[in-house]
Amino acid sequence: MKIVIDGKEIIADEGKFILDMAADSGIYIPHLCKHPDLEAVGGCRLCSVEVEGIEEPVPACKTMARDGMVIKVDSPKADKTRKMAMELILATHPADCTGCPKYGNCELQSLYQYMGVGPEGWRRKTRTVQTDESNPLIRHLFTRCIRCGRCIRACRELRGVKVLDYQRTKDGIQVGVDEGVSLREAGCRFCGACIEVCPTGSIMDAVGVLNEDISYREAIVPCKTACPAHIDIPRYIRYIKEGDFSKATAVIREKVPFPEILGSVCNHLCEDNCKRNELGKPISICKLKRAASVNDNAQWKNNALNSNRTGKKVGVIGAGPAGLTAAYYLNKKGHEVTVFEENEKAGGQCRYGIPSYRLSDELLDKEISTIIDEGVNLVTGRKINSPKELLEEGYDSVLITIGTHNGTKLPIDGNDLDGVYVNTDFLKRTRRGERIKLGKKLMVLGGGNVAYDCARTAIRLGVEEVHIACLETIDKMTAGKDEIQEGKEEGIILHSGHSFLRITGEEKVQGVELKKVDKFYFDENRRAVLELVEGTEEIVEVDNVIFAVGQRPYGTDKMNLELINNSYIKVDNSLKTNIEGVYAAGDVVTGTKSVVEAIVAGRKAAEEIDKYFGGDGDITEKLLEYEIPDPYIGQCPGFGDLERNSPSMISLDRRKSSFETIENAFEEELAMKEANRCLQCDLRLNLNNPKFWNEY
Template sequence: MKIIIEGKEIEAKEGASVLEASLEAGIYIPHLCKHPDLEAVGGCRLCSVEVDGVENPVPACKTTVQDGMSIKISTEKSDKTRKMAMELILATHPAECTGCPKYGKCELQSLYQYMGVSAERWRKKSRPVPNDSSNPLIDHLFTRCIRCGRCIRACRELRGVRVLDYQRTKDGIRVGVDGGLSLEEAGCKFCGACIEVCPTGSIMDSLGMKKEDMSYSDSVVPCRAACPAHTDVPRYIRYIKEGDFVKATAVIREKVPFPETLGNICNHVCEDNCKRNEFENPISVCKLKKAAAEGDDGSWKSKVRREAATGKKVAVIGAGPAGLTAAYFLAKKGHSVTIFEENEKAGGQCRYGIPAYRLPDDVLDREIGDILAEGIELLTNNKVENPKELLNKGYDSVLVSVGTHKGTLLPLEGNDLQGVYVNAEFLKKARQGQPLEVKEKIMILGGGNVAYDCARTALRLGAKEVHIACLENIDQITATKEEIEEGREEGIILHVAHSFLRIAGSEKVEGVELQKVDKFYFDSDRKAVIELVEGSNEIIPVDNVIFAVGQKPAGTEAMEIELTHGPYIKTNESSETSVRGIFAAGDVVTGTKSVISAIAAGRKSAEEIDKYLGGNGDISENLLEKETPDPYIGSCSGFSKIERTSIELVEADKRKCNFDIVEKTLSKEKAMCEASRCLQCDLRLNLKAPKMWNEY
């Protein structure tokens, strides 16, 4: 139907309000209680307009359009009504805006500036209501509330959580929870919709939740931002909650070609950043990924992006997670890719640095097979010492991703005795079925997950007593809590806050001398400062010592490319080395990090190599059509207190005797239950941002 606004004829949808029709046509009418995702209530009176044939101004948000209707926005009566409404709002609102966290982005501020209104005609009414910062994730600044009701409607109607409502208090009407309960007690799901729709700064993210050095969306969804590959964590967890593991795996594979591998061994920094940490334990993202990947049927393969052949040839040196990832995405961009791997099998540290009880061969073989199926040529037992040779052989570009496979031997007295090993060789030999000899008592020097890999591998090779010693105290140690606890269950003896002085023995290892550490920290120059406890020396009798204090690249000195910090390859922002056409990615550039970091580096190098070869650098793909999630999440009593689903392990006395996988996969029911703990932070980003008047 047609209506006339300010003399301009526009088309309006039947059943629409005057406000909706006007805004749709790009004609601004002041409003505040209306939000694009919420029904209006007509309470603020700021959208008052005059309609021909109606004596007094009416709220545009509650007036339905009629064919031929004529509306005037700015008249003496409507302006007076709006001005008085705004003055009444401002009379109880704090006069000082600059201290408000929403300063410059406040709808109320924008609106009263547009209207040219202040509260000077009205005596200010002080509302000395203290702020409420007692709830996790959400702060409530009651003095900034204008009682527009948006947060209540978002909570009750849009989300269906039904926690917020108007409360009558001795300080007047304000937004709160029935019975004076906390948000947690009332069953709040902390989805953040109330924050998102608040037009002022009354309901805000708790201090520290939003990071100034991060984009708004990254602050809202910190798990996705923390993932080096930016996997869409909330999206695939939502599919797991619905029991659709196939769709969940497709979402994961849009970013990484190793979902099941990561489900077994990822360092899950996403969990460290999960907002659930503000209550208790985070979502078990890593193990949910494993459950989803094991339930996959491979249907995503039909949607894989495959571009026409470009005629360009790329050589990848090193078949670890970085090299395989880069090769995978470059092949799908139409480039011919050959991988050169010096070992007998592909996989890099996943194959030779991570014990089979954490990551079985069949998982790696299956996922590497999917990668090679994109037409990639893999040449194993093929070591390339100088990448320039490949450029001379007709390859248009070379990626060096050889990882860090050389263990570090500390300059301790006795480090050359018989029975001293380094982590990289020890783990690799065990994985190859040619283990180094271990005797009854073993000492591992180092406090990271690799130290625990060595210790637990030594147990499985027949050691009777295994020790780990590290400089860090229990709060500083870099091994995960899970590794420490699983190691303790298997009988590993941990000596935290101990310095290693020497390895005792004449020809072979007889013991390790340790001394207690009083303080261990890094000074302003990043130099380690170690203060020891005098007289605390002791010798632990052992037969073998394994250094697990870091790894570094091998053979990079012969590559004739610029290095940095010793053997690491120097690259620019485009992952390119000092030699044109030769790129590098992964641990060989950054030092030993994590599998997911190597995958992310592989993605980045694929983008840059594609651009170097004349492509657009776009390696993104959609293995699943985007679906708009249901904004209605419903209520759940005690939601914030739902415990994290525990991961079942094989009993310690059984698992320490072999290299069989130690973790049991979550059942479908348990995975769905665990996924239901997600706060679904990303739903906030689907709410439409109201347009300010200057955008019309």
């Protein structure tokens, strides 16, 4: 059919309202109650237009276009109706825009500027309604509300949650919840759709919820942003909620080749940043990753990246998570890759630095085999002293990922006594099955996860009394909360906020002298400053001491590479060393980090080496076609109070007496239940932004 708008002939399909037809043709008609994802209601009258043959202006959002219609947007009648409607809206709206967070991005502001309605025409009435900041995640500034109803329609029609509606109060008609209960009590799912569609900033994210130092898209989905690998967390959790664990695994594997390993030992920064923290405890993102991978049918392999062979050879020194990840992707880019590992098995710190009760040999072997099965060559039991060895053997490039396997001791008296161990040596020897001579009492110095690995390993070796001492108070310790709690259950005695002055004894360890810390901080030069509490010295009698205060690379001083701090390899932004064709990545460059950060470093190394060979450096894998999620999430009574679910653990007695894996994977039904707690923050990003008049 044909219609004419302001003298311009438009050809369009039947069955559309005038407003939609005009927008499709790039013609702007002022409007506010209409949103790209919501039906209009026609109440604001801001989209009024004049139609030939009809005496009074009609709302374009609710008037069906008909063949032969002649429409005027810029007519005196229509303009008068729109301006009057705008003045009525502005009559009770705050006059000062500059203090509003939506300033410059407010639909109402854009509209009144376009229509030429200024503050001098406002007949302002004082409407001071207290801002509601009582709800988690959402703040409601009633004075900015123009009662357009978009938030209500988003909640009811778009999401199906149905908790918002118009409420009659002593301050007039407001958007709220029936019976005046909180959003949480009403069953709000805190999806944020109401925030996203609000045209004025009346409904906003609560103060501090969004990180203003990153982009809006990154801030909306903080779990994905916090993940070093940027795994699409809401997407895979949604698949788990639906019971499709294989699709969930495909999403995870698009970014990391070790989903079950990460699902067992990741430091889960994602959970620390999960918005669900505002409603109690975060989603069990890490453990859900493991749940997905143990129920995977490997359909993702059908879509895996597989490039033509290039004839280029890469030698990787070190078979830890960084080296194996780089090898995995370099092989997929068509290069021949051989990984050299001086130990008898691959895995790096995942095998020799993490106890088997957290990460079993069977699990490591299973996930490493997926890399070897893809065609990566693995040579164990061979130590490469220098990258030049491999260059001379005909390798076109060498990547060094040897990690930090050299434990360090603090320079305190008694650190060389018989019975003193370092973390890396102690854990590696234990993992190999060696029997280490230990007494009845043991002290671990350090407050991180490695310290707990050492302490909990000692318990499993039969030590009767195990202590941990660290400088930090318990709330500042770097060890995970779960690690601290599980260690406490197993009998570890924690001395947090204590300095270790010396190890006592003549030839053999007899004890450790501790002293309470009053203040512990770093000065402007990043040097540790300790202020101790006088008169609080005590000696804890022990037979052995394990230093778990850090670790460094070893052997790098013989590689003819430029180093930092005597042992860390210096690289540029592309991970290149000072030797042509030689790259380094992971802990040997950055210092000891997490497994997921090592994987990210391996990905980066693969990209850079592929570019060095003349490739595009693109290692992206699309293992699953993207499916637009259903925006209708429906009601879930008591959603805000849903408790976090956890996988089952073996009994405490079994934990303390063996190296059996302590935690089981989520059962499918429980995993789906836990995934249902997700706020699905990413759904906000699927909503369309309204176009302002200057965008037409």
